[in-house]
Amino acid sequence: MQPQYDLIVVGGGVLGTFHAYHALEIGLKVALIEKDSTPQGATVCNFGQVVPSGMNSKWQLFGREGLRIYKEIQQQFDISVRQEGSVYFASNPEEEQLLEELHQINRDNDYPSILMTKSKCLDSYPGLQKDYVASGLFFPEEILLEPRIMINRLHKYLKASGLVLFANCTVIDCIALSNGIEVQCSNTKSLSAAKVIICNGTDFKTLYPELFNESNLVVSKLQMMQTRPQPNYKLPSSVLTGRSIRTYGAFQECPSYTGFNSRGDFDSTDNKWGVQIIFKQAMDGSVILGESQQSVDVSKINTLGTDLNMDVDDFILQEAKNIIDLPTYEIQRRWYGLYSHCKTDDVYQATIDDNIHVVTGIGRKGLTGSAGFAKANIYHIFNLRHV
Template sequence: MDYGYDLVVVGGGVLGTFHAYHALKNGLKVALIEKDRTPQGATVRNFGQVVPSGMNAKWQAYGRESLRIYQEIQETFDISVRQEGSVYFASDEEEVQLLEELHKINQHNQYASQLLTKAKCLQMYNGLRNDYVKAGLFFPQELMVEPRVMIHRLHSYLKAVGLDLFPHKTVVECNRLSQGIEVYFSDGTSLSSAKVIICNGSEFKTLYPQLFNESDLEVAKIQMMQTKPQGKYVLPSSILTGLSIRRYEAFSECPSYAAIKAKEDMDSPVKKWGVHILFKQATDSSVIIGDSHKYADADRIDELSMDLNMDIDNYILHEAKNIIDLPTYEIQYRWSGMYSQCKTADIYQHTIEKDIHIVTGIGGKGMTASAGFAKANINNIFNLQHA
C-alpha cells in the first residue's frame, strides 16, 4: 500500500476531514485515515449548530468562512446543511444589555444580526415562554447540520472528487524517510507522504505519549438528550439562551461582561455542572436539548466515565421547560460526548521534524470553525498563502 501522497491526514472527524478537503482543493493527493469504520467522537456527538456568533473575533472570522464553505459544498452535494439562523434569548436586563452590546460589535464587524423585541420573539417562536424572554438577537446567516449525517456525506463527496479514505486503520508509527514520512498501521501496512497532519487526540497520545502528557490538553464531557418527535410543531433557528449569553466567548468582548460575570453564584448547579441551555430541532421534528460540561486533564480521561448523571439531565430539563413549552418533553435518546481543548491556547498545534503536524484540541469550536481554520492551516503548512 505504498501510494505516495502529498498529505496523509490522521483523524476522520470534522477537523481532519476539512484539512483533507482544502488540500484536495489545492490539487494535492490526499489520504484520510480513520481508526473506526466511521467517526465516533465529538463530530457526531454535538448539536450540529454552526454559530460564529458565539466566538471571539479571531474565531468568528474562521466560522464565517466555514459558513461559506458549507454552503458551497451544499450547492453541489447534500451534506444536510440548513440555513435557519441562530437566536439568543435574554432572560433579564443584564443579558439584554449584552445582546445590545454584541449587536453593536457585529455591526462594526459587518456580520448581520437583528435585535428582536420581546413581542417579536414571542411571535416568531411558538411555545417560547412569556415569563422567560426579555429580548432576542438573531443571526440570519447561521446554519444547522445533522452531525450524524453530515460527516458521512462529506466523506462520500470527497471520495467522489479524489480523496482516498482508509477506515479501520490504526496508526502506530510515523517515521521520517530521506524524503517524506512513512505512516505505519497496526495491520502491517504503510503509506508514504510528503506531510502528515494528526487531528485526533487518541492517535496523538499513542504516537507521542511524552509530548501528549506535557501538553495542556483537557477533555470536556457533555450531556445531551433528544425528545420524541414533536409532530407538526416547528422550532425555527438554533436556540441559545441566557446561560449561553453568560458563557460564550463572543460576549466576553462586550464592555459589561466582566462586571456581570463577577456577580454570578459560583456554587450554583449551573457552575457546578457547566450547564447552558440549547435547543435544536432535528429533521424528524424531535428536539435536541443540552448541555453540561465536566472537565479533566487529557491524560486522566478515565475520570470522565461514559455514565450519564441523571441529576444533570433532570436539571437541564427543568430549566428547558422554563424557557419553551414543547408539545412533549418525553426523551427518546440520551448520550454524552467528549471533546478536547487547551487550557491556555485556543487550539493545540505542534510540528515534529518539519513535516508532521499535530493539530487538535479545537474544543467546542469544531463544527463551526474547522472548515475555515483548516483552509488557513493548509495554506500555511503548504505555503499556499497566495492561493
C-alpha cells in the same frame, strides 16, 4: 522512492476532514485515515449548529468562512445543511445589554444580526415562556446540520473529488524518512507521504502519548439528550439562552461584560457542571437539548467515566421547560461526547521532525471553526500564505 501522497491526514472527524478538503482544493494528492468505520468522536456527538455569532473576533472570521464553505458544498452535494439561523434569548436587563452591544459589534463587522423585542420573540417561537424571555438577537446566516449525516456525506463528496479514504485503520506510528513520512497502521498497511497532519480528537494513547500527557490539553465530557419527535411543532431556528450569553467568547468582547456577573453561585448546578440550555430541532422533528460539561486534564481522561449524571439531565430538563413549553419532553435518547481543548491556546499544535503536524484541541469550536481554520492551516503548512 517518491511518497505515495502529498499529504496523509490522520483522523476523519470534522477537523481532519477539512484539512483534507483544503489540500484537495489546492491540487494535492491526499489520503485520509480513520480508525473506525465512520467517525465516532465529538464530530458526531454534538448539536449540529454552526454559530460564528458565539465566537470572538478571530474565530468568527474562521466561522464565517466555514459558513461559506458549508453552503458552497451543499449547493453541489446534500450534506444536510439548513440555513435556519440562530437566536439568543436574554432573560434579564444585563443579558439584554450584552445582546445590544453584540448587535452593534456585528454591524461594525458586517455580520448580519437582528434585534428582536419580547413580543416578536413570543410571536416567532411557539411555546416560548413569557416569564423567561426579555428580548432576542437573531443571526439569519447561521446553519443547522445533522453531524453524523454531514461527515459521512462529506467523505463521499471528497472521495468523488479524489480523496483516498482508509477506514477501520489505526495509525500506530509515523516514521520520518529522508524523503517524507512512513505511516504504519495496525492492519500491517504502510503508506507514505510528504507531510502528515494528525487530528486525533481525544485519542491520546496511540500516537505520542508522552507529548500529550505533558501538554496543556483538557478533555471535557458533554451530556446531551433528544426528545421524541414533536407533534405539530416547528422550532424556527436553533435557540441559545442566557447561560450562553454569559460564557460565549463573542459576549466577552462586549463593553459591559467585565461588570457582568457571569459566574453567579460557583457551587450551583449550572456552574459546577458547566450547564447551558440549548435547543435544536433535528430533521425528524425531535429536539436536542443540553448541555453540561465536566473537564479534566488529558492525563486523567479515564476518570470521566462512561456514566451519565441523571441529576444534571434532570436539571437541564427543568430549566428547558422554564424556557420553552414543548409539546413533549419525553426523552428517546441520551448520550455524551468527549472533546479536547487547551487551557491557554485556541488550538493545540506541535510539529515533529518537520513534516508531522499535530493539530487537535479545537474544543467546542470544531463544527463551526474547523472549515475556516483548516484552510488557513493548510496554506501555512504548505507555505501558501501569499494565496
